[in-house]
Amino acid sequence: MSLHGTRVIDLTRVISGPFCTQQLADLGADVIKVEGPKGDPLRAQGSKIDGMSAYFASFNRNKRSVVLDLRTPDGMAVLKKLIAGADMLVENFKPGTMAKMGLSDADLEMLNPLLIVCHISGFGQTGPYAARPSFDFVAQAMSGFMWTNGEDGAPPLRSGLPISDLVAGLYAALGCTAALAVPTESRTFKSIDIAMTDSMVSMLAYMATEVFATGQALPRVGNDHPLVAPYGLFETSDGHVAIAASNDQIVDRLFSLLDCRHLFDDPRFATNDARVRHRDEIRAEVQARLEGRTTESWLERLNDAGVPAGPVLDVVAALDDPQIRHREMVMAPDGARAGKMKILGFPIKQSVDEPTLRRSAPELGEHTEEVLCRL
Amino acid sequence: MSLHGTRVIDLTRVISGPFCTQQLADLGADVIKVEGPKGDPLRAQGSKIDGMSAYFASFNRNKRSVVLDLRTPDGMAVLKKLIAGADMLVENFKPGTMAKMGLSDADLEMLNPLLIVCHISGFGQTGPYAARPSFDFVAQAMSGFMWTNGEDGAPPLRSGLPISDLVAGLYAALGCTAALAVPTESRTFKSIDIAMTDSMVSMLAYMATEVFATGQALPRVGNDHPLVAPYGLFETSDGHVAIAASNDQIVDRLFSLLDCRHLFDDPRFATNDARVRHRDEIRAEVQARLEGRTTESWLERLNDAGVPAGPVLDVVAALDDPQIRHREMVMAPDGARAGKMKILGFPIKQSVDEPTLRRSAPELGEHTEEVLCRL
Numbered sequence: 001m002s003l004h005g006t007r008v009i010d011l012t013r014v015i016s017g018p019f020c021t022q023q024l025a026d027l028g029a030d031v032i033k034v035e036g037p038k039g040d041p042l043r044a045q046g047s048k049i050d051g052m053s054a055y056f057a058s059f060n061r062n063k064r065s066v067v068l069d070l071r072t073p074d075g076m077a078v079l080k081k082l083i084a085g086a087d088m089l090v091e092n093f094k095p096g097t098m099a100k101m102g103l104s105d106a107d108l109e110m111l112n113p114l115l116i117v118c119h120i121s122g123f124g125q126t127g128p129y130a131a132r133p134s135f136d137f138v139a140q141a142m143s144g145f146m147w148t149n150g151e152d153g154a155p156p157l158r159s160g161l162p163i164s165d166l167v168a169g170l171y172a173a174l175g176c177t178a179a180l181a182v183p184t185e186s187r188t189f190k191s192i193d194i195a196m197t198d199s200m201v202s203m204l205a206y207m208a209t210e211v212f213a214t215g216q217a218l219p220r221v222g223n224d225h226p227l228v229a230p231y232g233l234f235e236t237s238d239g240h241v242a243i244a245a246s247n248d249q250i251v252d253r254l255f256s257l258l259d260c261r262h263l264f265d266d267p268r269f270a271t272n273d274a275r276v277r278h279r280d281e282i283r284a285e286v287q288a289r290l291e292g293r294t295t296e297s298w299l300e301r302l303n304d305a306g307v308p309a310g311p312v313l314d315v316v317a318a319l320d321d322p323q324i325r326h327r328e329m330v331m332a333p334d335g336a337r338a339g340k341m342k343i344l345g346f347p348i349k350q351s352v353d354e355p356t357l358r359r360s361a362p363e364l365g366e367h368t369e370e371v372l373c374r375l
Numbered sequence: 376m377s378l379h380g381t382r383v384i385d386l387t388r389v390i391s392g393p394f395c396t397q398q399l400a401d402l403g404a405d406v407i408k409v410e411g412p413k414g415d416p417l418r419a420q421g422s423k424i425d426g427m428s429a430y431f432a433s434f435n436r437n438k439r440s441v442v443l444d445l446r447t448p449d450g451m452a453v454l455k456k457l458i459a460g461a462d463m464l465v466e467n468f469k470p471g472t473m474a475k476m477g478l479s480d481a482d483l484e485m486l487n488p489l490l491i492v493c494h495i496s497g498f499g500q501t502g503p504y505a506a507r508p509s510f511d512f513v514a515q516a517m518s519g520f521m522w523t524n525g526e527d528g529a530p531p532l533r534s535g536l537p538i539s540d541l542v543a544g545l546y547a548a549l550g551c552t553a554a555l556a557v558p559t560e561s562r563t564f565k566s567i568d569i570a571m572t573d574s575m576v577s578m579l580a581y582m583a584t585e586v587f588a589t590g591q592a593l594p595r596v597g598n599d600h601p602l603v604a605p606y607g608l609f610e611t612s613d614g615h616v617a618i619a620a621s622n623d624q625i626v627d628r629l630f631s632l633l634d635c636r637h638l639f640d641d642p643r644f645a646t647n648d649a650r651v652r653h654r655d656e657i658r659a660e661v662q663a664r665l666e667g668r669t670t671e672s673w674l675e676r677l678n679d680a681g682v683p684a685g686p687v688l689d690v691v692a693a694l695d696d697p698q699i700r701h702r703e704m705v706m707a708p709d710g711a712r713a714g715k716m717k718i719l720g721f722p723i724k725q726s727v728d729e730p731t732l733r734r735s736a737p738e739l740g741e742h743t744e745e746v747l748c749r750l
Binding site: 002003006015023027041045046047048049053054055057058059105122123124126127128129132133134135136137138139140141142143144145146147148149150151154155156157158159160161162163166167170171173174175177178179180181182188189190191192193194195197198199201202203204205206207208209210211212213214215216217218220221222223225226227231233240242243244246247250303306307308309310311312313314315316317318319321322323324326327329330341342343344345346347348349350351352353 | 402498499508513514520530536538542568577581583584587592621681690694696705718728
């Protein structure tokens, strides 16, 4: 395991932080999740299986749980001992909370001069909004991300998933892991500061670069692509098919399949720029030729022709798709809930050091005694 | 720089791969982008500034560009020399392409027994769909992600950003960086296999775990939250405000601010579960109390009360927001296009080893001579 031998003290809760530390745990780190007597609030969210929140279980596998009451001097003393013996500390409290607990970066460096500390927050540890409460939805709204989603003329739309939490968690895991790639003899105390808004801004891609180049934002265009056409969701005789004709070569393949290469002779459709300007017309031309066959029939024909295309799967179908099953993206842990509980799999597949499920998500305080005895 | 001294041969193009290798470059790796005589197709996309695509520029900073014609024996011979002297190779061709070029994993291990190779593709290197063409939109559709986005009763909606490309790029960068965290003496040849669909499935969060717990998918609910209420986009006298009252404590703060704590006495609103069941009614209660003040006025009052809330910023406003400016999430490179070109900043902020802009995105083949002379 790539991060074998790395000890992480995990003060995070809910999503962004636990998603970060779960990446580290999956990669082999020994992650000790320190929870208060009531536990991570995620333990109380969503549906439960034999008393364990399925939601919590999917963000906390491969970790150990230690309960400490950090409002007591004894609890704080134990935490400090744990930090002194660790390689890394990850936290996602509101900025300022750690300092109030006597765990500012300066305090932490005194405790452990080689510690890597990673802070995850809504707006970051610095700047005019640092002290504001935040949350995934606020980061979606304020990063510009949400504004890019939605139908033309309709209001901006948040993602149905807590995408800002998750992306910030991935950046945090990347920052932590890069810090571990520094040779031991060159390491110093390091403080990493990840913001949900920064993380989402970093993913604005062509939406940002068009602003840089032209001063203007691209329009919000629903399932179409602002820079490419034809591209979008098309109706079939029994549903929809998503078609991504993302370059001229693929448009050629699509038109050949649909027996309409003569459209290239029409100046409205001759180039991508022209097609983008006549998006509705090219969409109608393609749509008219897709009628009369099922989604399954079109998928076979489109894929055979080398045109990227897929069905829109609901979450139940996606999790049961043959490819997703083959890739083991849904796993069934052993242990007390064997056969009842499922969790999401590992997206980092490797020929060696493959992430494995070493332990299911812990009961609250399951490892308090085990960890404290070693101190 | 954390990855200083690491050499990466970059055979990627368009988004997912270049976003991965840009993370490695930002963290300090020496990334040599090998392009064909026509260059990365992204060089031709989107608006240009003095001949440089702004889109390409935002995904290829801190890299060097070497042009090789890999259809010629000479070009392949040079590439093999580069690979033999590198730590890592990243590619995002369609699966099977590398093997056809004589660069299967077995070939690569012969060339360089300690190489870390990272493959990024739509569906992964294995499984029933491995050979299918894919693209960001297809991964959004087939992972279940797209199905979670959209208004109740309206069709599923893709993200306005190439989110599958970007998330797959982040996982790839994490896998590569974790491989570099393995002590040199323990390293072996390693092949990493990242799929866009796996990556998006790994982020289905509560949408997946509810399926695991109940067999049923949660409903698509637009800007509301399927598990929490009140939560969503509310109208003010001059626009909208996004409010995330994500737990009972915050709902209490919100109701206190709106002078409606008596709503807790109504059994429809007493608990989160009850409020989710009566989502439309609680939304109407909150909405009615938000009229008569501007977005700015509400933001001040909500933030002061400790209720996570924000405006929905368009991309122009988001990139010019005081917090985003403070965090330097928009940067102006020096060099030939100084003062004209802007790029997105670094979301991984650090007290030491901070990512820096060492060089702007390269012209096509800018470093061919420099790199080849050293071989």
